[in-house]
Amino acid sequence: MGSGMSAEAWAEQQIASVRDDPAGRLALMQRCYYGPLGKAPRHLPFRRAATSFMRWQLRRGLLQPLSGEHPGSPWWRAVNERILHDGCEAVALSGDLTGPASSRTVDSWKSFADRPTARTWYRAHNGSVVAAYLAHRDLAEAENEAERFFMNVVLCRVLYTHALVAAPRISLGWLRPLGPLLGDPRLGVIGVFLQLSRVLPDEYPLRAGVRFYLGEERRFGRLLDYGMIAPRLRQLYEWSAGELAEPELLDCIRDGFLIYAWPFEERDVWRPPKSFLVEMAQRVLPPAGHG
Numbered sequence: 001m002g003s004g005m006s007a008e009a010w011a012e013q014q015i016a017s018v019r020d021d022p023a024g025r026l027a028l029m030q031r032c033y034y035g036p037l038g039k040a041p042r043h044l045p046f047r048r049a050a051t052s053f054m055r056w057q058l059r060r061g062l063l064q065p066l067s068g069e070h071p072g073s074p075w076w077r078a079v080n081e082r083i084l085h086d087g088c089e090a091v092a093l094s095g096d097l098t099g100p101a102s103s104r105t106v107d108s109w110k111s112f113a114d115r116p117t118a119r120t121w122y123r124a125h126n127g128s129v130v131a132a133y134l135a136h137r138d139l140a141e142a143e144n145e146a147e148r149f150f151m152n153v154v155l156c157r158v159l160y161t162h163a164l165v166a167a168p169r170i171s172l173g174w175l176r177p178l179g180p181l182l183g184d185p186r187l188g189v190i191g192v193f194l195q196l197s198r199v200l201p202d203e204y205p206l207r208a209g210v211r212f213y214l215g216e217e218r219r220f221g222r223l224l225d226y227g228m229i230a231p232r233l234r235q236l237y238e239w240s241a242g243e244l245a246e247p248e249l250l251d252c253i254r255d256g257f258l259i260y261a262w263p264f265e266e267r268d269v270w271r272p273p274k275s276f277l278v279e280m281a282q283r284v285l286p287p288a289g290h291g
Contacts, residue, residue: 007092008102014088015081020065022058022072025084029054032087035113036095042116049185050125054080059202073147073204075139082132083125090124104245105131118184122162125185127244129158133260134248140261146206146213149269150196152258153225159240160229161190166243170235171228173285210269219277226272227281233258235287 005013018024033047034040057063063080064072082105090109093099101107108124133140133155140151161183163171168179182189199217200206206213217225229236233256241249252260257267272278 005097007089007097007099010092010097011085011088015085018084019081020067022063025063025080026051026054026058029084029087032084032091036091040116043113045186046112046116046121048188049190050083052191056196060200061202061204064204070204073143075136075143075147075151078136078139079129079132082135083128086124086128103131118165118180118186121185122165122183123243126158126162126240127246129155130240130244130246130249133252134246137261143261144205146208146210147204148261149210150200150206150213152252152260152262153196155252155260156229156233156236156258157224159236160224161185162243163236163239167239169288170232170239173288175285214269214273222273222275223277223281226275227278228285230256230270230272231282232287 014028018028029050030047033043033050035043057076057080061070062073062076064070066072066074066077086103086105086109089102089106090113093101093106093110094113101110105124105127108120108127112120112124133151140148143151160171164179164183168176168183171183172179181187184190199213199221233253237250237253241247252258254264255267257264257270259267272282
């Protein structure tokens with residue numbers, strides 16, 4: 001790292017060098033987990049969840065240059081860039097470059113660097129994700145219906161996995177002792193919760209309507225989204241808004257329905273389907289304070 005350069009400027013320089021290089025973005029993200037000295041054994045296991053999800057973005061072509069034959073998604077590129085920038089700046093601050101941090105989310109990544117735990121990782125990672133969602137709503141609105149639907153699915157799932165670790169009573173009720181294990185980003189289990197590749201094809205943009213992809217959703221995805229997450233959405237978003245210090249996150253939900261870049265008038269798509277498994281999950285695992 002160059003002396004005399006601020007951590008923020010160094011991070012911006014790193015982002016600029018890989019902006020139109022999807023593989024370069026992945027490599028940059030992976031390097032961040034090695035820290036400023038290239039050796040961070042306690043941090044490295046957390047790279048697993050971030051790498052898995054980013055590889056899915058690469059397979060779909062979401063991070064491709066906007067000027068290419070198959071342009072990527074302006075929204076997904078912006079969200080990914082925010083996570084990369086915050087991580088890079090935190091690494092620079094942990095090294096020999098000067099601050100202060102350019103945002104609260106960078107401070108969260110610095111806290112993770114100082115004390116790598118599942119909870120500090122989620123607070124950093126999801127803080128960057130939510131900040132990017134809120135900052136780029138205009139780009140989200142420009143995406144097609146199916147893409148906007150799954151933006152909401154991704155958001156509620158990453159918030160839910162955070163709650164598994166940090167607020168298991170909200171996420172799992174009486175099964176809360178299992179939460180920290182199921183949500184640990186260092187373990188392979190987390191991929192089950194964030195897995196969308198079984199539903200969505202490796203292409204961008206999505207070509208079919210929302211109902212088609214809902215019909216393709218496997219039993220576990222339906223059970224997770226409608227049986228476990230949907231009944232506790234309000235609690236989940238309220239807790240997440242406090243945990244991440246992002247009160248505007250509550251603007252992404254209304255009356256128990258997800259409305260990020262999605263019209264409230266079309267909320268029927270979020271209503272649970274007729275399903276024995278979904279109904280059983282809602283009975284067996286009611287939200288905290290219910291049942």
